[in-house]
Amino acid sequence: MKLNREFYSRNTLTVAKELLGKVLVHNINGEKLKGIIVETEAYLGIRDKAAHAYGGRKTKRVEAMYGLPGTAYVYLIYGLYYCFNIVTEKEGVPEAVLIRAIEPIEGLDLMAKNRFGISYDNLTKYQKKNLTNGPGKLTRALNIDKALNMIDLCGDRLYLEEGDNSEFNIVETTRIGIDYAEEAKDFPYRFYIQGNSYVSKL
DNA sequence: TACGGGATCCACT
């Protein structure tokens, strides 16, 4: 079952936690790439120095963050990689959840080709483990780029669906790669599924 | 297994 607008239209930290265990789906002309979300980070807009919309910045890049809950915010990082975020809260409130890692479950061959140019069976053990265990890696594997920025996740191209509801423990810790963010770098806004081998960093 | 540096681009100042 597809997650609806109500799901995204809530407190950002709540959504970040509840996204764990849900399934991210990219439908490419009928071929579906799917992965279970195992790691997320919340970015609390105006009050969060680590967020692109800190202090109410409203530039062209961050425009998606001000859109409807359930909008995709995709941006280029370090000139090479894309990061995929899900906009939360009410329209006009620039908060979002960064998807940091997924566990691949469908379309593995295409993911392997997108990442390494070879079929899944030919991947080394190391490459399998590193298929989608980081924000830049999962966007490359799922073929998510800036063409999908601003897309509505309540549509049929890129969306989230319910997982299998299996039990797991959530680990709460600090975010990664935001040393410049002063006091905000210590906020416990990163969440991951305890014991999952696709988490990017323990 | 752990660290250090290079790759490479565009939004922002």
Place this chain on the structure above:
DNA sequence: GTGGATCCCGTAT
């Protein structure tokens, strides 16, 4: 002109 919500590879243990 600057630098980043990252990844990969080489080097060293």
